[in-house]
Amino acid sequence: MDVSYLKMQELKSETFSQLCLQETEKKSSEQQLFLVLYQVQVC
Incomplete structure (x- = not known):
């Protein structure tokens, strides 16, 4: 596994959860x- 790839995935999931x-x-x-x-309609 590439470290930069992992970082990217981490960033992606973080952004995704933010969204x-x-x-x-x-x-x-x-x-x-x-x-x-x-409620306005009902009243």
């Missing part, structure tokens, strides 16, 4: 927005 986290945060905020809109 995943951002996506999750975006989704949750979208869900909250949806809930608010839904």
